[in-house]
Amino acid sequence: MLELDGLTKHFGGVRAVDKLSLSVKEGEIFGLIGPNGSGKSTTVNLICGVFPVTAGSIRFAGADITAAQPHQALAAGVVRTFQNIRLFSNLTVWQNLWVAQNGMESRKSENFLKRWLSGDAPARRSVEELLEFAGLIGRRDEYAGNLSFGEQRRLELGRALAAKPKMLLLDEPAAGMNLEEVGHLDQRLRKLVERGVTILLVEHVMELVMGVTDRIAVLNFGQKIAEGTPAEIQNDKAVQEAYLGGSSGS
Amino acid sequence: MDFYFGLLQIIGVHTILGLSAYIVLLTGQVTIAQAGFFAIGAYIAGMLTVLAGWHLVPAMLVAALVAGFVACLVGFPALRVKGLMLVVATTAFGEAVRLFWFNFDYQIAKGDVQVGPLGGEGFKQIRFFPENGWTTGDVALFIWFWVAVIMAGLWWMDRSRAGAVLRAVGEDELAAQSVGINLTAAKVSAFAVGGFIAGIGGAIYAHYTTHIEHANFGVILATFAIAYPILGGLSSVLGTLLAVIFIQGFLVEGLRFLGDWRNLLFGALIVLAMNVRPRGLIDERVLNTLRRTFSIGQGGGNA
Numbered sequence: 001m002l003e004l005d006g007l008t009k010h011f012g013g014v015r016a017v018d019k020l021s022l023s024v025k026e027g028e029i030f031g032l033i034g035p036n037g038s039g040k041s042t043t044v045n046l047i048c049g050v051f052p053v054t055a056g057s058i059r060f061a062g063a064d065i066t067a068a069q070p071h072q073a074l075a076a077g078v079v080r081t082f083q084n085i086r087l088f089s090n091l092t093v094w095q096n097l098w099v100a101q102n103g104m105e106s107r108k109s110e111n112f113l114k115r116w117l118s119g120d121a122p123a124r125r126s127v128e129e130l131l132e133f134a135g136l137i138g139r140r141d142e143y144a145g146n147l148s149f150g151e152q153r154r155l156e157l158g159r160a161l162a163a164k165p166k167m168l169l170l171d172e173p174a175a176g177m178n179l180e181e182v183g184h185l186d187q188r189l190r191k192l193v194e195r196g197v198t199i200l201l202v203e204h205v206m207e208l209v210m211g212v213t214d215r216i217a218v219l220n221f222g223q224k225i226a227e228g229t230p231a232e233i234q235n236d237k238a239v240q241e242a243y244l245g246g247s248s249g250s
Numbered sequence: 251m252d253f254y255f256g257l258l259q260i261i262g263v264h265t266i267l268g269l270s271a272y273i274v275l276l277t278g279q280v281t282i283a284q285a286g287f288f289a290i291g292a293y294i295a296g297m298l299t300v301l302a303g304w305h306l307v308p309a310m311l312v313a314a315l316v317a318g319f320v321a322c323l324v325g326f327p328a329l330r331v332k333g334l335m336l337v338v339a340t341t342a343f344g345e346a347v348r349l350f351w352f353n354f355d356y357q358i359a360k361g362d363v364q365v366g367p368l369g370g371e372g373f374k375q376i377r378f379f380p381e382n383g384w385t386t387g388d389v390a391l392f393i394w395f396w397v398a399v400i401m402a403g404l405w406w407m408d409r410s411r412a413g414a415v416l417r418a419v420g421e422d423e424l425a426a427q428s429v430g431i432n433l434t435a436a437k438v439s440a441f442a443v444g445g446f447i448a449g450i451g452g453a454i455y456a457h458y459t460t461h462i463e464h465a466n467f468g469v470i471l472a473t474f475a476i477a478y479p480i481l482g483g484l485s486s487v488l489g490t491l492l493a494v495i496f497i498q499g500f501l502v503e504g505l506r507f508l509g510d511w512r513n514l515l516f517g518a519l520i521v522l523a524m525n526v527r528p529r530g531l532i533d534e535r536v537l538n539t540l541r542r543t544f545s546i547g548q549g550g551g552n553a
Contacts, residue, residue, distance in 0.1 A: 048428060050424065050427070050428075069427075069432075070427035070428055070430075071427060071430045071431060071432045071433075074428070074429070074430035075430065079428070079429075079430075080428050082424075082425065082428070086422050086424065086425035087422075087425070088417065088418045088421045088422060088425065088426075089421065090417065090421060090534070091414060091417055091418060091421070095414045095417075095418075096418075098411060098414055099411065099414045099415050099418045099426075099429065099431065100429035100430065102429065102430030102431065143534070159429055160428075160429070162429065163429065163430050
């Protein structure tokens with residue numbers, strides 16, 4: 001579904017991502033791990049078009065999205081969340097979900113002006129569903145900035161789903177969560193896969209990664225050093241070296 | 251009575267100017283270009299009524315369209331710069347517009363007098379209102395009609411999805427992009443609408459003062475343009491109106507008896523107001539109280 005081929009990004013002289021090739025199949029949860037600074041977040045930013053690519057290509061569902069702007073990548077079906085929560089804190093919970101209604105269905109179903117000004121009826125229904133999914137129905141008119149940490153994480157996931165993505169790029173969704181919350185997240189991710197969403201999971205919390213993913217790729221200094229099932233990765237020499245021998249792995 | 255009508259006119263025109271900056275500020279862009287769009291509206295509308303003999307309303311709309319178009323052109327390069335850099339860029343644009351009119355001559359003979367803009371001497375004799383026998387009361391009514399139209403339009407926009415989209419862009423551009431908002435479209439349209447509104451304000455201003463010159467449209471005016479919505483708060487267009495009344499009505503006119511001390515107190519009071527109400531005179535809390543009082547219903551579910 002998602003194919004990276006020789007993906008490279010240089011920042012000045014730094015090779016943040018170096019000839020990265022990998023392929024994520026439809027319906028799987030694919031883990032992307034690696035020590036700090038190994039290029040995981042940069043990869044996410046490249047896929048959704050925040051940074052221009054230095055070399056290589058990104059194909060998604062058969063289409064070339066290498067040069068896509070973020071809103072174009074989203075239109076193709078790729079949506080991301082952020083490592084640090086980035087909600088619109090002075091908008092209400094309801095509005096946060098409302099402005100995110102930019103998915104393909106609403107693009108087709110109503111004319112541009114109406115969608116721009118009021119959003120369409122399916123979009124409003126979708127907001128209600130997402131409120132329920134995120135467990136925030138009672139908090140709909142609260143400003144997002146006033147929510148608790150856990151609620152904000154749920155809202156961010158809900159907001160990412162608002163565009164009806166085919167693929168979610170989750171950048172450290174478990175950061176700052178306790179084990180119980182990680183367990184809830186695990187279940188929620190599995191539920192998403194049942195709904196037909198493919199997930200690329202960038203994560204440091206190994207309990208989550210090893211438990212929930214189908215396959216894992218390991219990055220170090222921008223290069224892929226291993227790929228395989230969680231069991232294979234745990235026994236991989238190169239991976240152990242990168243984490244134990246590296247300066248700041250977790 | 252004329253004094254009060256005059257005051258109403260000033261407050262009206264400055265409200266329009268403030269509202270033109272309001273919509274741009276919603277997207278998180280601090281613009282010093284509004285005085286430039288205001289000047290474009292003023293000169294073009296003036297030329298259309300004086301030199302071409304048009305009625306004010308079509309002249310005003312054409313002038314506003316030109317100002318909006320120029321704002322669109324400014325909006326595209328402005329996408330690439332943010333924060334202080336945008337302040338510098340838009341200041342430069344505003345000054346460029348001012349200096350353009352400083353050097354612009356286009357006069358024709360009307361009867362035995364020359365009319366039209368004349369560089370540093372300005373554009374005199376924009377006498378649409380006196381020639382058509384409008385009283386100051388009529389003019390004030392005309393101005394406030396447009397203030398009401400623009401305020402109602404922006405109020406409605408604010409409660410629509412477009413308003414939420416602009417605010418989302420203003421809060422966090424990266425997050426806005428990643429939920430599929432087209433940043434270019436949002437920012438440039440805010441600039442264009444802001445330019446259009448400033449153009450209307452400028453056109454009205456030119457006709458009620460009857461004499462404009464480049465010095466009217468300097469950085470001071472541009473600073474006022476963004477000071478109103480910032481002081482009033484970006485929660486609602488009502489804040490901008492309240493801030494204009496506070497500054498033009500209370501600080502400029504109300505404190506006139508203080509003589510030279512007025513200017514000093516003027517600045518101090520604005521600083522004080524911003525300290526007491528950091529999110530503006532009308533913030534979300536006040537707005538929610540107002541909503542409950544008039545039970546319009548909360549912004550979300552039924553907007």
